[in-house]
Amino acid sequence: MKAILVEDEFKQLYIGDTEQPTISASDLLVKVKATALNRADLMQKQGNYPPPKGASPILGLEMSGVIEETGENVQGWRKGDRVFGLLPGGGYAEYVTIPADMAMPIPDSLSFEEAAAIPEVFLTAYLNMFQLGGLGKNQSVLIHAGASGVGTAAIQLAREAGARSIVTAGTDEKRDFCLSLGAETAIDYKAGPFESKVKEATHGTGVNLILDFIGAPYWEQNIRSLGVDGRLVLIGVMGGAKVSDVDLSQLLFKRIQVIGTALRSRTVEQKIDLTRRFSEFALPLFNQGRLQPVIDSVWSWKEVNEAHQYMEQNKNAGKIVLQVQ
Structure with missing residues (x-):
């Protein structure tokens, strides 16, 4: 699959080839449509914020997309469902895995870009x-x-x-x-x-x-x-x-x-509990239009270096979203 990778010497980002992730029995494989930038991405790119043990080394702490495959123990999800969720890493890629219990259904009123701006x-x-x-x-x-x-x-x-x-x-x-x-x-x-x-x-x-x-x-x-x-x-x-x-x-x-506090280093069980509590409180409010993701700008993932520079200059008010194409 294609993913955004880090060039070691000058810390520039480029789209290259890497191995597609495989799912466990309780995971979803998601074809990523959009992801979003976080300051943790800037730190990780520079080698100052390593991902948790066992997490993907690819940047990206959130995503939205379409389920491509479900693990054998997964219930309540099927191929083709629109989902979004929090990740320990791996969002800057064509495909990502996520525990099924950490995925959330995208409200019908929201686009993939809007959904990607929510989780983190x-x-x-x-x-x-x-x-x-x-x-x-x-x-x-x-x-x-x-x-x-x-x-x-x-x-x-x-x-x-x-x-x-x-x-x-x-x-x-x-x-x-x-x-x-x-x-x-x-x-x-x-x-x-x-x-x-x-x-x-x-x-x-x-x-x-x-x-x-x-x-x-x-x-x-x-x-x-x-x-x-x-x-x-x-x-x-x-x-x-x-x-x-x-x-x-x-x-x-x-x-x-x-x-x-730190969110990324919390256990999967803690993140599942957080996702459940948040979903119960917030998803109805997103469906009603009472909560809205705030997007500053949307960029092609081919423009990822420019998007990172834009965040580094503190120009954004709200989320910077990358379309994964």
């Missing part, structure tokens, strides 16, 4: 806001990088759960977009400290939950922005990983929980 960001947002972050109705969440793929998914999921969201974003266009998705407050993080704006938006109480991709530069402001019994879920450390002179007393005084 919506499952990440669902996991970190609800299962780990415990966000409930009438609670508040601060979402950093609000116009990112996970950010736009989190805004919508919070809205549908009856929670209030505050976001940070760096341009007027991105902030306006976040507000259009349902965020109640959008803060320009380039204009100065965000904590005062968070306190203003919450009438001085602070938020119940923070989703943070930035890490060290935001640590002190995050802690001050949380209310009593607040939770800080650390999804990434794009700004740095090391914090000095940490005042641990603030964690005790406000009973703050700090939660580190």
Whole structure:
């Protein structure tokens, strides 16, 4: 089969030949129609984020496509069904295998490109806001990088759960977009400290939950922005990983929980459970049009290097999708 491979010396991507995956008794073989970019792909390309043991070394953490073959123990799926789902790797290819219990049916109203934009960001947002972050109705969440793929998914999921969201974003266009998705407050993080704006938006109480991709530069402001019994879920450390002179007393005084998270390294069983919970909550909302994948742009997989450069320059608001042709 054809797949996007990494040229070792200069870390450029190219379409080459590789062995087609084989399925186990509980798997589906899917002919991929579309996949989507994630920052983990950029890191893996550079050799900084190896795939989990046993996973495909090919880039790509999500896909949409058509079932080509079902394992002998698979029930409820048949050849020709449209499916989408989360992957540990392998999405940048013509064919991929996925455990049948991790696949989800594509809502009739969505295209393959739209479906490919859902799994990684919506499952990440669902996991970190609800299962780990415990966000409930009438609670508040601060979402950093609000116009990112996970950010736009989190805004919508919070809205549908009856929670209030505050976001940070760096341009007027991105902030306006976040507000259009349902965020109640959008803060320009380039204009100065965000904590005062968070306190203003919450009438001085602070938020119940923070989703943070930035890490060290935001640590002190995050802690001050949380209310009593607040939770800080650390999804990434794009700004740095090391914090000095940490005042641990603030964690005790406000009973703050700090939660580190990673989706890719979770077990298949954990991902199946997450997929089931997410499907029960979200698929009806996608069918009703209340949830929508947010797509920045769609590229041919022949343009994968240009698409990666576009993400590296932080130009996207929403998902960057690759059509696998």
